[in-house]
Amino acid sequence: xxxxxxxxAMLTRxxxxxxxxxxxxxxxxxxxxxxxxxxxHDRGAKVVARALRDGGHEVVYTGLRKTPGEIxxxxxxxxxxxxxxxxxxxxxxxxxxxxxxxLREEGLSEVIVFAGGIIPSDERDSLHNQGVRAIFGPGARTxxxxxxxxxxxxxIESGEPVGVGENSGWRWR
Amino acid sequence: xxxxxxxxxxxxxxxxGSRRDLSRALTAIENGASFDFAAADPWTLGVTGPPGxxxxxxxxxxxxxxxxxxxxxxxxxxxxxxxxxxxxxxxxRMRMQEADSADSVFVRSLATRNHPGGLAxxxxxxxxxxxxxxxxxxxxxxxxxxxxxxxIVAFADxxxxxxxxxxxxxxQAEKAGILELADIIAINKSDLPNSEQxxxxxxxxxxxxxxxxxxxxxxxxxxxxxxxxxxxxxESCSFSVGRNRLRAREQLLSAWDSxxxxxxxxxxxxxxxxxxSITLDEAVESLR
Numbered sequence: 001x002x003x004x005x006x007x008x009a010m011l012t013r014x015x016x017x018x019x020x021x022x023x024x025x026x027x028x029x030x031x032x033x034x035x036x037x038x039x040x041h042d043r044g045a046k047v048v049a050r051a052l053r054d055g056g057h058e059v060v061y062t063g064l065r066k067t068p069g070e071i072x073x074x075x076x077x078x079x080x081x082x083x084x085x086x087x088x089x090x091x092x093x094x095x096x097x098x099x100x101x102x103l104r105e106e107g108l109s110e111v112i113v114f115a116g117g118i119i120p121s122d123e124r125d126s127l128h129n130q131g132v133r134a135i136f137g138p139g140a141r142t143x144x145x146x147x148x149x150x151x152x153x154x155x156i157e158s159g160e161p162v163g164v165g166e167n168s169g170w171r172w173r
Numbered sequence: 174x175x176x177x178x179x180x181x182x183x184x185x186x187x188x189x190g191s192r193r194d195l196s197r198a199l200t201a202i203e204n205g206a207s208f209d210f211a212a213a214d215p216w217t218l219g220v221t222g223p224p225g226x227x228x229x230x231x232x233x234x235x236x237x238x239x240x241x242x243x244x245x246x247x248x249x250x251x252x253x254x255x256x257x258x259x260x261x262x263x264x265x266r267m268r269m270q271e272a273d274s275a276d277s278v279f280v281r282s283l284a285t286r287n288h289p290g291g292l293a294x295x296x297x298x299x300x301x302x303x304x305x306x307x308x309x310x311x312x313x314x315x316x317x318x319x320x321x322x323x324x325i326v327a328f329a330d331x332x333x334x335x336x337x338x339x340x341x342x343x344x345q346a347e348k349a350g351i352l353e354l355a356d357i358i359a360i361n362k363s364d365l366p367n368s369e370q371x372x373x374x375x376x377x378x379x380x381x382x383x384x385x386x387x388x389x390x391x392x393x394x395x396x397x398x399x400x401x402x403x404x405x406x407x408e409s410c411s412f413s414v415g416r417n418r419l420r421a422r423e424q425l426l427s428a429w430d431s432x433x434x435x436x437x438x439x440x441x442x443x444x445x446x447x448x449x450s451i452t453l454d455e456a457v458e459s460l461r
Contacts, residue, residue, distance in 0.1 A: 028260070053260035058284050063267030070273035074266070077279055079196040107193055 028055065029149060032080040034062040034071045036099060039089035044117060048084060051142030057149070068095060072102035075111055081156075082112040082149065083164075085132075092119050093126065100130040100164050109165025112152045114172075116140065131164035134172035148172045180206045187306055192279070195306050199281055202298050215304035218407060219326025220314045222335035227361040228314055230394035231335055233269035238404050239310050240277045247279040247308035248272070249299060251292065251315040251325055254284045261285075265314060279308060285322065293427035296328045323354075327423030331356045331410045336375065338368040352379070353419055355387055356410050359403055363393040436460050 033049045035042050042064055049059045060078050062071065075083050083103070085096055096115055103111050115127060116136040124135050134148045151172065152162050161168035178186065178194070180201045186194035202208070222228050232248060239246045250265035261284035266272045272280040285292050296313065303311050313329050315322045326332050334355035358379070360372040372391045379387050388406055392399035433439070442460055445451040451459070 049262055053255055053262045054258045056258045056260045058254075058261045058263060058282075060282050061262065061264040061267060062273070063264070066273065073273050076193055077196055077281060079200045079281075 028057045029082055029153060030058045030060070030078060030080045031082040031084060031149075032060045032062060032071070032075050032078055033084045033086065034066055034074065034099075035064050035086055036066055036068060036071055036095040037087065037089055037091050038065060039087055039091075040064060041088050042086065044088070045084075045086035048086070048116065048136075048142065048145060051145065052084075052149075055146040055149075068098035068102050071099050072106055072108065075103065075108055076106060080111065082114070082152070084145075085113065085115045086117045087115065087119070088117040090118070092117070093123060096127050096132060097130045100132065104131075104165040110163035112149075112162055113164040114145070114148065116145075128171050131166075133162060133164075133170065181208070184208050184302075187302070190307075195279070195302070196281070198302055199299055202302060203283065203292075203295055205295075207298060208302065210298075210301040210305045213301065213304050215300050215311055216309060217300055217311045217313065217329040217331070219329030219332040220312060220335060221316070221323055221326045221332070223337075224316050226335050226337035227268075227394050228316075228335045229265040229268035231359065231361055231392065231400075232312055232314055233272065234394045234397060234400045235312075235404060235407070236269055236275075236278055237271050238400065240271060240275050243277075244310045245277045245279075245308045246310040246312065247281070247303045248312045248314060249281055249283055249296065249303075251283045251285060251313065251322065253316065253322060254286050259286070279303070293325050293328065293424070294431050296325055300328070324423045324427045327354060327420045327427070331407065333407065334358045335361050336371070337362045338365050338371040352387075354416060354423065356416070357403070357406055358387055358389045359392050360389065361392055361394055363391045363398055364395050433460060 031052055033045050033052070035045055045061065049061045052059045060074065060080065062074055066074070071083070071085075074080075083099070085092075085099060087095060092115065100113060103109065103113070113132050114134040114136070115132050119127065119135055119137060121137075127135060133152060134145075136145055155162040155170065160170070162170060178197075180198070183194045183197045183201065187198045198208075220228050220232055229250065236246050236248070248266075248269070250263070252261055252263050252265065254261040263282035263284060265282060266280045269278075269280060271278050283292060300311055300313075313326055315325045332354050334352065334357070336358065338360065358375060360368055360375060362368055368391060372389055376389050379389060390399055390403045390406060392403050394400070438460060442451070442456045446453070446456050
């Protein structure tokens, strides 16, 4: 949206509206971004967390080196609708299924799970079969992650299964 | 797969001990649902202070000690939403070690959703909900970087102000009116140089505030020194009747803010103000 002519009063007004909208602003989704396992690199996770925030989501970042059990606990306590797992250590084939199983066991089947980091393309199918709905590797655009979340919430609204424990073959692209 | 429960079903499941449903009930309250709780007296601590002084780390240390004593600790960690996108990045819990594993610790991150007054009005029922579900120590953390954020701690029975060495921010805190609200002051990062001087200057400043006897503790969330003493001070700090009026005042201001921002005529009045067709006084009058 562009405003061709901006005078001081308008600017003040627009700032005022930004700072104090008349009703609580619409929040897209609560999302946990997590770093499972012994992986000390979180630049990517932070970039994604930031991009999701800028897309209007409330993002809880877990910090480094979380166990699958801790991640499930965080998703539960934060009542998150989605969980993004960032892993660059090569242990995704152990850690990601452990998180997905934990979510299902704790009654969090409706949570949307997506992953990112270094996940070789021939290992992606098995993660998708675990209920991971999207995998974003190096070079993925943050706008694409936002599009994925929009598609996923569209599915929720129309009652189509998209959660980690909901039987569905759906995956992003 | 769990069926969607009604709010009241969720609440009764939360009351019978379901952590999952407690979390859902808090979301419902945050989004405006209201529940009736039996009159009770929850134990609450508000923690505020400038960004980066180690509030979350210090709360993390306190959590561990409380958990060791058999208390069940719940933390409501409040961070501001982005004014541009409405989104928020909530990362307080990553500084609290036991937050993600102990059964006796529950941490919920909350965004102000650009409406701190609105959140303030939801904080009380959230506290009541946590108390009713058996959480014996309830901590509310806010960044002390804006008046309305600070106001949220006025909903706690006791207030801990955290500062760090080399900041001189106690003057900022004084300006924001938070010093008067603080029951206890902690100078964190005592493992760093100059922390003793920082504590001294805060003590000096405090003596100038009407001969205040607010205790000032030098602590380190990093190496744990002083945290036991701070915990004892917090535990022995009774509900301060002297600050009742201040607290009530901040709560009233929060509620007032909230009412103004939720006023159905707000947009119209802003339009008129923008074009200059009414004065500020007239605007205030019409939003009464």
